Amino acid sequence: MTRRAFFSKTIGTAAAVGAAGLALSPAPAQDKPGPILTRTLGRTGLTLPVVSMGVMNADNPELVRKAYEVGMRHFDTAGVYARGRNEMMVGKVLKDLGVRDRAVIATKVLVPDEQRRSLPAAELKSLFIRLAEESLGRLQTDAVDILYIHDVGRAEEIIRPGIREALADLKKRGRIRFAGFSTHVGMTECLEAARLDGFYDVILTSFNYALAGDRALLSAMQAAAAAGIGLVAMKTQCTQNWYKEELPGDQRKYYEVPILHTAVLKWVLRHEFIATAVPGFTTFDQLDTDWSCAGGLDYKPEEAAFLEETSPAALAYCVQCRSCLPSCPRGASIPDLMRAQMYAAAYANFGQCRQTLEAISPGRGLSACFSCAECSAACAQRVDIAKRIGDLKTLFV
Ligand code: SF4
Ligand code: SF4
Known part of the structure; x- marks a missing residue:
């Protein structure tokens, strides 16, 4: 997915939560x-x-x-x-x-x-x-x-x-x-x-x-x-x-x-x-x-x-439990990365996404993922970590 496609997809979806999901309920x-x-x-x-x-x-x-x-x-x-x-x-x-x-x-x-x-x-x-x-x-x-x-x-x-x-x-x-x-x-x-x-x-x-x-x-x-x-x-x-x-x-x-x-x-x-x-x-x-x-x-x-x-x-929500940390060979701070992705994809708040990434300790943020060919991290819940890391990579490529 291109950066343009990701932005239009997430902004469109976030808008839909208000414009369709909620407004349809007078x-x-x-x-x-x-x-x-x-x-x-x-x-x-x-x-x-x-x-x-x-x-x-x-x-x-x-x-x-x-x-x-x-x-x-x-x-x-x-x-x-x-x-x-x-x-x-x-x-x-x-x-x-x-x-x-x-x-x-x-x-x-x-x-x-x-x-x-x-x-x-x-x-x-x-x-x-x-x-x-x-x-x-x-x-x-x-x-x-x-x-x-x-x-x-x-x-x-x-x-x-x-x-x-x-x-x-x-x-x-x-x-x-x-x-x-x-x-x-x-x-x-x-x-x-x-x-x-x-x-x-x-x-x-x-x-x-x-x-x-x-x-x-x-x-x-x-x-x-x-x-x-x-x-x-x-x-x-x-x-x-x-x-x-x-x-x-x-x-x-x-x-x-x-x-x-x-x-x-x-x-x-x-x-x-x-x-x-x-x-x-x-x-x-x-x-x-x-x-x-x-x-x-x-x-x-x-x-x-x-x-x-x-x-x-079933909600595929990252509960920030940290259980996935041992599954990342590069020690990425996956809960923070998931939260950053949520700010962008769910809230369309790209500034907050960037600030969350910037607050991660050096070497444990998205830079670790950019040097990783394939995501092997596993979530204890239902979160598709690889997909969400992919979203962040698209945003910050
Ligand atoms: S990605 Fe999954 S295992 Fe990792 S913190 Fe979130 S819910 Fe827990
Ligand atoms: S892409 Fe996945 S396995 Fe690779 S560093 Fe990032 S979280 Fe870890």
């Missing part, structure tokens, strides 16, 4: 949300609607404005999203609306893995503080409500000297209200470590229907919430249309109907240890669909049927 009158379901975000005491806005893929300020107007109060962004422009958009919209004091802003500071490992604690601390201050400037705010360490995958990272001191310093000076970290990989290990450690107020974790069978993760989340850590769910709608290519024919029908998104989002939110979710909608139709879940989490018959008939393992 909500009947009885689907309008009733009283909005809210929950408390752990020890922060913040009370939030269960549906919030993951701003990562959005580039339309009107979408952020509409999200606030319908009732969303929590906006999740990051310094690296759109290289800072995402934060600027969130900050400007909330400022223009005059509602900064009524909205909860969460943002993230990413220090690449290599620097996290190699920098002395004092340098790491000042680097983190500098990046956090830059975020506050872009957000046009004196303080953010939640500041996350972006992309933590190992327990050792949450206790490493440097970043913790930076977070404590920012908190002491009133530049952040609460500290946390985001995690896409090694979530169970990180949740457990944070619970025992007691420092972090909030954790933003991947959680979706494809992870339904991960009992260890479910237990770790439950225990973390019981210990007072606020849990926010991301990557909630693992099941983008394009996954259907890897599904058996009899299951593809579910990817043609709009009900899927509400089914999987409700599935996440029915776990009461999740305070709120940050789905990354990019269209007004998607916003309406996701927000409808805040009005009630009972399954409609078709949603229940979808979940009953669709095995989580």
Whole structure:
């Protein structure tokens, strides 16, 4: 496939999720949300609607404005999203609306893995503080409500000297209200470590229907919430249309109907240890669909049927379990590569794809795959690693 073909295919598919998959489902009158379901975000005491806005893929300020107007109060962004422009958009919209004091802003500071490992604690601390201050400037705010360490995958990272001191310093000076970290990989290990450690107020974790069978993760989340850590769910709608290519024919029908998104989002939110979710909608139709879940989490018959008939393992979603790592002779960081490919193919967010690749340790990213004639890596689930690596090679050839 040529680069042009890959781009047009993925952009077309991502657009179809909103334009066809969701827009084909005009909500009947009885689907309008009733009283909005809210929950408390752990020890922060913040009370939030269960549906919030993951701003990562959005580039339309009107979408952020509409999200606030319908009732969303929590906006999740990051310094690296759109290289800072995402934060600027969130900050400007909330400022223009005059509602900064009524909205909860969460943002993230990413220090690449290599620097996290190699920098002395004092340098790491000042680097983190500098990046956090830059975020506050872009957000046009004196303080953010939640500041996350972006992309933590190992327990050792949450206790490493440097970043913790930076977070404590920012908190002491009133530049952040609460500290946390985001995690896409090694979530169970990180949740457990944070619970025992007691420092972090909030954790933003991947959680979706494809992870339904991960009992260890479910237990770790439950225990973390019981210990007072606020849990926010991301990557909630693992099941983008394009996954259907890897599904058996009899299951593809579910990817043609709009009900899927509400089914999987409700599935996440029915776990009461999740305070709120940050789905990354990019269209007004998607916003309406996701927000409808805040009005009630009972399954409609078709949603229940979808979940009953669709095995989580069949979703071909990379659950970031790392089981594939030993199968790569070059030590490629396959979970990160799969996540980068997801940003491009499922979200059409090529900037985030590139940044995810750039954050991988030298020698373990796509360069390892370019020197590999044939992919021999094997997934413990159903992910076609070779195909997705091939997609990335096409993009970055
Ligand atoms: S590609 Fe498969 S084995 Fe590797 S992390 Fe993802 S789900 Fe796990
Ligand atoms: S192409 Fe596959 S086997 Fe080769 S380096 Fe990349 S992940 Fe490993």
